[in-house]
Amino acid sequence: MNLKEVKNQFPEAAGEIEILESLGFASRSGNWIDTLDVEKAQTACWLVGRVGNDQDADALISILSGQRSELWMQAATSLSLIAIEKHLNSLLFILATSSNPVQRNSAVYALSFLSNCTENHEVIRTLTYIAANNAESPSVRSQALEGLGNQLSQKLSTNLYQRAVSVIIQALNSSEAEIRFWGCFAAGAVKIKEALPKLQVLAQTDNTIVAGWWSVGEEAEDSIALMDGGEPALRKPHNSPNP
Numbered sequence: 001m002n003l004k005e006v007k008n009q010f011p012e013a014a015g016e017i018e019i020l021e022s023l024g025f026a027s028r029s030g031n032w033i034d035t036l037d038v039e040k041a042q043t044a045c046w047l048v049g050r051v052g053n054d055q056d057a058d059a060l061i062s063i064l065s066g067q068r069s070e071l072w073m074q075a076a077t078s079l080s081l082i083a084i085e086k087h088l089n090s091l092l093f094i095l096a097t098s099s100n101p102v103q104r105n106s107a108v109y110a111l112s113f114l115s116n117c118t119e120n121h122e123v124i125r126t127l128t129y130i131a132a133n134n135a136e137s138p139s140v141r142s143q144a145l146e147g148l149g150n151q152l153s154q155k156l157s158t159n160l161y162q163r164a165v166s167v168i169i170q171a172l173n174s175s176e177a178e179i180r181f182w183g184c185f186a187a188g189a190v191k192i193k194e195a196l197p198k199l200q201v202l203a204q205t206d207n208t209i210v211a212g213w214w215s216v217g218e219e220a221e222d223s224i225a226l227m228d229g230g231e232p233a234l235r236k237p238h239n240s241p242n243p
Helices: 003-009 011-022 038-051 054-065 069-082 085-097 101-112 121-132 138-151 158-171 177-190 193-205 216-227
Strands: none
Touching: 003 011, 003 038, 011 038, 038 054, 038 069, 054 069, 054 085, 054 101, 069 101, 085 101, 085 121, 101 121, 101 138, 121 138, 121 158, 138 158, 138 177, 158 177, 158 193, 177 193, 177 216, 193 216
16 A cells, blocks of 8 residues: 555545655654654554555564553554564564563554464464463453454464463453453454353353443353354443443
């Protein structure tokens, strides 16, 4: 996609894109985004995810590794679109060295939605480890579970696949509603039949709302529907969790 196509697809952003063009987007260097204020830098991170290349992905890795926390998630979102094999180690290094839950969550998000990584064994191994780690922030574990729902495939080795499946099933028993919710999502996305008995219990008993989504029980219902070959219900997200 080129800039003209992006403007056509996102007309509401055309003015912001033109401002970035006037500031040197076409001739951008590796640290160009860091010269911008927060609002323009966020837009630039978003834009390179639509038109960028692996050099732009290098710049996004630098941002995600850096101190501008307000840019981390947008950098991660765009990395999921344009990162290639060589960037996987950089994302894994961030997870190996950062203790900041926001930075870790952003890196896990990028791994969860990588679209240009053909060898995803290490991605699955990492997401599985994080999802199972009780010392990890619940939000980061939940993101890893969503990632498993998106990335897990039976094409993987049996041991790797079964380990991930076990972790997803274990998540359904978590004391954290957010983790149970995303465990339900992953179980439905991967169609883990072994999870059906627990999903049925959650569907009938778990009314805990997850902020920005809906109840754990409703997500369990949606997963059961997917396994039965149906379509999940259209749901309206709630704004806050149950007290």
